[in-house]
Amino acid sequence: MLNYVVKRLLSTIPVLIGISLLLFFMLRMLPGDPAQVLAGQMATPQEIELIRHQLGLDKPIHIQYAYFLGRLIHFDLGRSARTQNPVTEEIWARLPNTVLLAVVAITLACIFGIPAGIISAVRPYTWIDYLVTSSALFGISMPVFWLGLMLVVVFSVMLHWLPAGGTGSWKHVILPSFTLAAFVVAFIARMTRSTMMEVLSQDYTTTARSKGLKERVVVTKHALRNALIPIITVVGLQFGLLLGGAVLTETVFAWPGIGRLIVDSILARDYPMIQGTILVFGLLYILVNLVVDLIYAWVDPRIRYG
Amino acid sequence: MNTDNEPLLAIRNLHTCFHVFEGVVNAVDGVDLEVPHGETVGLVGESGCGKSVTALSILRLLRCPPAEIQGQVIFHGRNLLDLDREGIRKIRGNAISMIFQEPMTSLNPVLTIGEQIAEAVRLHQGMSRREAWRWAEEMLRMVQIPGARARAREYPHKLSGGMRQRAMIAMALSCNPQLLLADEPTTALDVTIQAQIMSLMSNLKEEFGTSILLITHDLGVIAEMASRVIVMYAGKVVEEAPVKELFKEPLHPYTKGLLGSVPVIGRKAQTGRRLHEIPGTVPSLLEMPRGCRFHPRCPKMMDVCSGEEPPTIHMGGDRRVCCWLFAKT
Numbered sequence: 001m002l003n004y005v006v007k008r009l010l011s012t013i014p015v016l017i018g019i020s021l022l023l024f025f026m027l028r029m030l031p032g033d034p035a036q037v038l039a040g041q042m043a044t045p046q047e048i049e050l051i052r053h054q055l056g057l058d059k060p061i062h063i064q065y066a067y068f069l070g071r072l073i074h075f076d077l078g079r080s081a082r083t084q085n086p087v088t089e090e091i092w093a094r095l096p097n098t099v100l101l102a103v104v105a106i107t108l109a110c111i112f113g114i115p116a117g118i119i120s121a122v123r124p125y126t127w128i129d130y131l132v133t134s135s136a137l138f139g140i141s142m143p144v145f146w147l148g149l150m151l152v153v154v155f156s157v158m159l160h161w162l163p164a165g166g167t168g169s170w171k172h173v174i175l176p177s178f179t180l181a182a183f184v185v186a187f188i189a190r191m192t193r194s195t196m197m198e199v200l201s202q203d204y205t206t207t208a209r210s211k212g213l214k215e216r217v218v219v220t221k222h223a224l225r226n227a228l229i230p231i232i233t234v235v236g237l238q239f240g241l242l243l244g245g246a247v248l249t250e251t252v253f254a255w256p257g258i259g260r261l262i263v264d265s266i267l268a269r270d271y272p273m274i275q276g277t278i279l280v281f282g283l284l285y286i287l288v289n290l291v292v293d294l295i296y297a298w299v300d301p302r303i304r305y306g
Numbered sequence: 307m308n309t310d311n312e313p314l315l316a317i318r319n320l321h322t323c324f325h326v327f328e329g330v331v332n333a334v335d336g337v338d339l340e341v342p343h344g345e346t347v348g349l350v351g352e353s354g355c356g357k358s359v360t361a362l363s364i365l366r367l368l369r370c371p372p373a374e375i376q377g378q379v380i381f382h383g384r385n386l387l388d389l390d391r392e393g394i395r396k397i398r399g400n401a402i403s404m405i406f407q408e409p410m411t412s413l414n415p416v417l418t419i420g421e422q423i424a425e426a427v428r429l430h431q432g433m434s435r436r437e438a439w440r441w442a443e444e445m446l447r448m449v450q451i452p453g454a455r456a457r458a459r460e461y462p463h464k465l466s467g468g469m470r471q472r473a474m475i476a477m478a479l480s481c482n483p484q485l486l487l488a489d490e491p492t493t494a495l496d497v498t499i500q501a502q503i504m505s506l507m508s509n510l511k512e513e514f515g516t517s518i519l520l521i522t523h524d525l526g527v528i529a530e531m532a533s534r535v536i537v538m539y540a541g542k543v544v545e546e547a548p549v550k551e552l553f554k555e556p557l558h559p560y561t562k563g564l565l566g567s568v569p570v571i572g573r574k575a576q577t578g579r580r581l582h583e584i585p586g587t588v589p590s591l592l593e594m595p596r597g598c599r600f601h602p603r604c605p606k607m608m609d610v611c612s613g614e615e616p617p618t619i620h621m622g623g624d625r626r627v628c629c630w631l632f633a634k635t
Contacts, residue, residue, distance in 0.1 A: 203411040211399035211426040
């Protein structure tokens with residue numbers, strides 16, 4: 001088990017190098033000149049050239065990449081071209097906000113999504129099933145920014161219950177996390193429903209019933225554990241995505257997270273910042289997947305890692 | 307028939323139908339059968355004739371809807387079809403338990419063998435966790451699983467098909483049921499394992515005094531295990547007889563066909579003569595032929611067969627047959 005974890009962690013290194021390579025060269029193929037953006041509209045060619053030199057952008061691209069890798073070994077992601085602050089500091093300042101939102105949203109999604117999916121699988125084609133499936137469809141189809149704005153209109157503007165944006169207290173977390181959770185709840189509920197329905201029609205479910213077990217035990221003990229693998233997969237993937245920041249939600253609620261950082265950096269052609277955030281995002285995504293794989297083995301005795 | 311006392315289980319006029327998109331499927335259509343105390347009754351027929359649905363109807367293990375079960379299933383003087391959910395739950399796995407065809411899929415892959423046996427024991431016998439676990443180990447020993455103590459802690463995927471079926475039997479017998487519904491218990495197993503499982507079931511039946519309703523399409527299994535045989539065709543009982551008489555002198559043309567299609571070792575295949583087969587296939591349950599359901603495939607078809615359903619005729623000595631050939635007119 002420990003061996004497996006170490007192996008998986010080591011295997012993240014080539015993955016991260018691959019990400020950084022792609023990222024590095026693709027960024028530089030983008031139209032737009034970071035020096036030009038930084039210098040502003042009125043800058044003279046000399047000024048732009050100076051900035052380009054300061055940023056190291058006048059060197060050949062493979063040399064730039066070598067410098068970048070060299071710093072990366074010391075966990076130094078360079079300085080932001082825009083703010084001159086170290087990239088790691090900027091990320092550290094925003095990452096907790098994103099993680100907080102992601103954790104709250106995914107928790108909400110599990111608390112509502114999994115039971116909803118189970119109920120609708122146990123009572124298929126009844127009013128409650130139709131209620132769950134149609135609200136799930138609604139949740140999946142609804143644009144996030146629209147939902148966010150509507151929640152602001154109702155709970156901040158009309159009722160004055162919750163702040164419309166920013167951070168500071170637990171009250172600030174509620175609206176953005178519900179907005180984020182809406183889609184994930186719907187997704188998890190649909191996944192839970194379909195896997196539970198499949199599991200409930202398996203032979204071993206009939207065996208469990210033939211033993212005289214209560215329906216509640218059949219569903220929670222015998223069926224749910226078998227349905228958990230696909231559910232955990234979906235939860236893991238969604239959590240990984242949420243950790244990458246939710247650009248729209250963070251924008252609507254003026255939430256200082258990673259998502260907005262990435263978008264702002266892209267607009268400013270802030271190469272070090274973009275590289276840094278996306279690498280961190282990649283690393284988090286890999287770690288989440290590793291944890292998901294470890295949970296598989298815990299849930300399903302047939303899965304063992306050597 | 308059984309004159310001295312009440313049978314353990316009596317099914318009267320059982321109808322089980324399924325409401326599906328294409329219409330109503332009558333999977334079991336007016337089945338009567340009895341399982342006397344301490345006996346093994348065989349229920350034979352081709353795939354899709356309603357044997358399994360009959361067994362599942364007894365314990366009401368079909369999802370309703372789409373299924374609908376009507377008639378009477380009398381067990382100890384009570385109609386199981388009238389019981390409420392709690393009532394039938396207390397019978398399942400306790401007084402009546404069931405063994406299924408597919409040992410590979412009938413055990414829950416994420417629970418240990420021991421737990422799957424012990425949970426029923428805790429539920430019905432009110433044993434503590436430790437007692438139930440010990441009992442589960444004891445049951446595994448009784449079905450001759452080597453290393454029972456260690457096996458109890460293992461998950462089903464580590465066991466072979468035969469071992470899993472033994473575990474399934476241990477589970478079914480763990481609460482000392484009066485009636486065991488065995489739905490094709492040996493069909494999915496190798497021949498050598500089949501023989502072991504059958505002798506195991508025979509021994510346990512003697513030891514526990516359990517009655518068995520043995521569902522199979524394998525006449526060899528019936529000959530070895532059952533004392534009475536009921537032959538089903540397309541949702542109906544076509545013949546019932548003590549096992550020896552049935553094999554010696556089958557009455558219904560369908561039974562004759564079934565017995566004739568079993569290869570006999572030692573009887574030399576003559577050149578140009580193949581093993582006997584019943585022509586045609588079981589009719590679709592949605593489009594049942596009028597009259598006797600077997601008539602399109604019957605070598606002795608008469609005019610009346612395609613018009614009216616044949617009556618059930620009681621022959622002497624516990625036999626009955628459902629065929630116009632035996633109707634006295």
